Amino acid sequence: MDQLARAAALLGAGIAMGIGALGPGIGEGFVAGKACEGIARAPEHASLITRTMLVGQAVSESTGIYSLVIALLLIFST
């Protein structure tokens, strides 16, 4: 029974990281796409736009990192 629970944890790690990477990937790509548009239209604000893009992506990345942490916990601490 112990091994069954551990097997479920390992499968859960895979699913957590897999589905958890969906949102951040799409979201960060969306941010960067809009930043490309913005910099092309207003190149004089390039540094401001890049800064905003990176901050936005970092916040968006956080859920991906949560899934990574949960996946690593599921692999190593069960």
Next chain:
Amino acid sequence: MIFTMETIQIAAFLGAALSVGIASITCGIGVGYIASAASYGIMRQPDSHDKLFRAMFIGQAVTETGGIFSLVIALLLMFGGFDVVEGGWFRFSALLSAGIAVGIGSLGPVTGAGYAGGQACHAISRMPRQSNSILGYMLIGQALAQTSSIFALLVSLLLLYSTPLQDSIPNLSAGHILLRSVAYLGAGLAIGIGTIGPGAGIGNVAGKGCRMVGKFPGQKSHIMRTMFLGAAVSQSTAIYALVVSFLLIFSVK
């Protein structure tokens, strides 16, 4: 349940079918989007039909890469001789998981590469004189988007070639067999689903980059820099998924 030759063939054939079947969904959509953009562009600019046709063809070839990866894995699963009965449940789940990984793993990258190719065709029809630099941006962007499908291919090949046969390890308890089989399945799911987001996201970046190079050719260097930076950050979640897959394949004992 008694493990026979048929049991492991079920996994091989099911994996092959899932791999090609799932990957074809977005391959068709992505390649079709590029063709529709090119056709619309030729309607607007009949004089530059050769440039648009070239961009369409190259873009479609790069987009199709994800589909070709899954075809290769499907053929390997069917004819590669991996379905040996000594493989046991380890091999069963590794074969199934290899198919799922590369099948689901090419959904996102192919969508992204298709979007980038379509936007490049739109940009060329708007600004035919910039067709060479737009084509270069399209290729770079599509290559960035396809990177994550290469991760999926890598995990699939590792699952096929570097997972042990169950009978080669003595004294396995039922629990250990379950543990490692499920870990292989989890590795395939992690990299498969994990590449959808980054692939589609980087494709969005590449598409917007191509479009803006067509509109504002003077800002090429700025756009290139933003595109690379954004794509690199977006790729990070695919790398997390790759790390988790490697851990599930190699560190579960």
